[in-house]
Amino acid sequence: MARIEISSLAKVYPGPKPVNALDHVSLDVAEGEFIALLGPSGCGKSTLLNILAGFESKTEGEVRFDGQPVGKAGPDRGVVFQEAALFPWLTVFDNVTFGPRMQGVAKPVYEKIAHDMLALVGLKDFAQAYPSQLSGGMRQRVGIARVLVMKPRALLMDEPFGALDAQTRLSMQELLLEVWQRLKTTVVFVTHDIDEAVLLADRVCIMSARPARIARQIAIDLPRPRSIDDLTTPAFIRYKAEIMQVMRDAHPAKAIAAE
Amino acid sequence: MTHGAHEAVTTSARPSAYGLAAFRGGLHLRKLAAGAVLPLLVILLWQLAGTGGSLFGGVLPTPDRVASAWYTWAFGNRGMGMNPYSGSWFDSVVFSTTRVLQGFAVALLVGIPTGIMIGWNRLVAGAVDPALQMLRPIPITAWLPFAIAVFGISSIGAVFLIALGVFYPVVINTTQGARHVERNLVRAAQMMGASRLDILLRVVIPASLPSIFTGVRIGLGTGWTAVIVAEMIAVKSGLGYVLWDAYYLGRMDVVIADMATIGIMGLLSDQLILMIERYALSWRLVNSNR
């Protein structure tokens, strides 16, 4: 489990018209904490996550992961992508064992972990299927399983359920809650769905429109373990209302579109 | 968890069955029959239009004449003075096919790695791509005198031309494939601890396979074009040589039988590549064949 410290992080995408994507963002994530980054489209959520993951370089500021400056992407930070980004030429099982194989883990060891993780995400009967034979939700479960087998110290998730239908999305949220309840990994979860943010996170960080800053952080003190039944409780609705108000203030025109 | 392991093993038969279905999809009898209607109709009309075994004042022989010439070409006794081609069909087919295969092999061995490197590595792209783009507009026919001057009247010259003809489409399509690998696939591999070499071998190459096959199929067409052109001028054997020779001797029946042979060889080799492609890319076709 890892601690993440971001201080005055700035990112400018160079080019003929440089894009000022992040404007001195500061954010600390405690060990084992689940935080949600919420903000309108184009505000820099993915940029922040990609810098954390090591896919993108920073322009200014500091990003520390367990006290160390983040370097290249690696198995300590498991990334779950929006479109799953599975290797279509590999079976589910080979996708899930890709990480351990790259790291030279012994076959009997990773085979056992992979089977455990596939069982955890409810896909043990699909080990030998190809991604093209799976539904979007199933692919996303594989995307989660292949990251979990590496026992990452943090999970970075960029709108992982954004492309799923409402029903599937709910079941994926329940699955993630269940998994997180067991593993207690540090999670940074990007979304622009307010319900999703409140349901999953210990803390919701609302980002302002570009150049992005953290406009407000709201701790979600709903009891755990949570389930989708919480979506309709008065306490949940109060958090939701508060967040909507903050988003309206932060970027009046875009707040509605962001929901 | 040993239970889970067993379950996964038993399900392993399933996707390979899908793969086979994709493999079998290639030659469907009914589709084949439907496709034969038009050619048969043309042949029939052609036969009926002819008088005394030919059309257009003796220039174009009717299909029955072509068939009998073809039969003699394939099964006749060798060395019968009346027909210089008698019994030599198989030899010609083997000569030409061997040359195509040799040129094809050289082109793939050079073209695929070159394309992958151009698409994957900016330095290689900068060094190699401009030269390729400059040479590419020169049609293979324009290389004929060069090939003869360098290799003489020999099989090597023909193989050189074929290899060149196959090389361009293969290298260009492979480059496209390697250049446009989905960014998140590369990122996912990095995130899982893959080295640059791992990414090249396990992500870039498999992701480029569909484009590589496109290039290979186009290349095969150019390969057959090149072998005919080369054999007409730069070698004294094979289907291209017979084609030109028969034309000079006024044997239009042999010319047409030769053209049909080339067509059939092209079709068969394309079907072969298509079958390999279906098999190699079965992961992509699983859904459409269900």
Ligand SMILES: Nc1ncnc2c1ncn2[C@@H]1O[C@H](COP(=O)(O)OP(=O)(O)OP(=O)(O)O)[C@@H](O)[C@H]1O
């Ligand atoms: N590689 C890049 N080069 C130049 N500009 C970029 C690049 N990536 C992102 N941007 C710009 O930076 C800004 C922030 O993009 P980012 O993808 O981080 O937003 P986001 O909050 O993730 O949006 P969404 O919710 O739509 O995914 C946008 O204006 C985008 O156009």
Ligand SMILES: [Mg+2]
């Ligand atoms: Mg984004």
